[in-house]
Amino acid sequence: DTEVTQTPKHLVMGMTNKKSLKCEQHMGHRAMYWYKQKAKKPPELMFVYSYEKLSINESVPSRFSPECPNSSLLNLHLHALQPEDSALYLCASSQGLGGANVLTFGAGSRLTVL
Amino acid sequence: AQSVTQLDSQVPVFEEAPVELRCNYSSSVSVYLFWYVQYPNQGLQLLLKYLSGSTLVESINGFEAEFNKSQTSFHLRKPSVHISDTAEYFCAVILGAGANNLFFGTGTRLTVIP
Numbered sequence: 001d002t003e004v005t006q007t008p009k010h011l012v013m014g015m016t017n018k019k020s021l022k023c024e025q026h027m028g029h030r031a032m033y034w035y036k037q038k039a040k041k042p043p044e045l046m047f048v049y050s051y052e053k054l055s056i057n058e059s060v061p062s063r064f065s066p067e068c069p070n071s072s073l074l075n076l077h078l079h080a081l082q083p084e085d086s087a088l089y090l091c092a093s094s095q096g097l098g099g100a101n102v103l104t105f106g107a108g109s110r111l112t113v114l
Numbered sequence: 115a116q117s118v119t120q121l122d123s124q125v126p127v128f129e130e131a132p133v134e135l136r137c138n139y140s141s142s143v144s145v146y147l148f149w150y151v152q153y154p155n156q157g158l159q160l161l162l163k164y165l166s167g168s169t170l171v172e173s174i175n176g177f178e179a180e181f182n183k184s185q186t187s188f189h190l191r192k193p194s195v196h197i198s199d200t201a202e203y204f205c206a207v208i209l210g211a212g213a214n215n216l217f218f219g220t221g222t223r224l225t226v227i228p
Contacts, residue, residue: 006157031214042204042218043158056214090157099146099208100165103216107157 004106006091012112015081021109023074023091029104031055031097032074034066035090037108043090049074050097081113117141118207120219127195128227135190135222137179137205146208147188148216149179153201161203164188175199200226 004025013019023032031050035043048056049068063085065077074091088108094101118139127133139145149161162173169181179190188205205219 040221042221044218045215048214058215088157092158097214099144099210099213102148102160102163102165104160105150105158110155 004091004093004104006089006106006109008109009107010110010112012114013078013081014114015083017081018077018079020078021076021089021091021111023076023093023106024072025093025104026072027093027095027104028071029093029095030071031094031101032068033092033094033103034074034076035092035105037088037090039087047076048097055097078111081111083113086111086113117209117217118205118219120205120222122222123220124223124225126225126227129197130194132193133191133195133199133224135203135205135224137188137190137219139186139188139205139207141186141207141209143210145210147179147181148206148208149177149188149190150204150206150218151201152204152221158204161190195224195226197226197228199224 007022033048034046037043045058046060047066052068063080067075088110090108091106092103094103147164150158151161152158162171164171164181172178177192202221204221206216
């Protein structure tokens with residue numbers, strides 16, 4: 001299995017809703033990432049987990065709450081989002097941290113906040 | 115400061131013509147360089163990477179890129195493009211062996227014209 005699987009593929013939510021994005025990999029990778037990609041823009045790093053511990057938080061608002069329940073799963077909990085949070089959310093994984101570790105990306109979850 | 119620059123936001127090219135997508139980086143430390151491709155409404159796929167060793171790297175679908183340290187470049191080339199190569203191409207860099215953030219360029223939209 002060489003894939004990163006993200007669910008759901010599409011999500012529409014109101015500003016008062018609570019929802020979650022899920023990411024799963026079975027490649028034995030110990031680092032997992034969340035990226036946010038706005039339309040016609042490059043992906044921007046949000047969070048990095050290493051060995052299930054939060055390693056990097058790129059000053060992301062608290063309405064985004066990551067969770068890494070085990071080495072294969074990464075969740076992004078969403079609450080009280082704003083319309084400007086509408087974007088493609090990409091999950092990625094790598095064997096470890098550090099420059100030589102190649103990131104494998106999922107297909108993304110496209111989020112629309114009404 | 116921008117770590118990686120893609121000067122061309124859009125590159126139209128006729129089918130079976132050659133193409134070069136330019137990428138320049140700024141760093142005084144060791145770098146790890148990548149090209150990712152994003153087809154419409156999809157996630158990112160790794161096209162090729164330079165970690166060390168030979169400065170010329172190739173992908174399985176005919177693309178190649180050359181790491182040029184003196185010119186701080188990692189341009190992507192293909193001698194003959196196909197309609198199916200139409201996509202967004204992102205150059206990305208990790209700065210230093212201990213770094214964990216993959217910085218993306220702003221992307222180049224390659225459109226292959228029949």
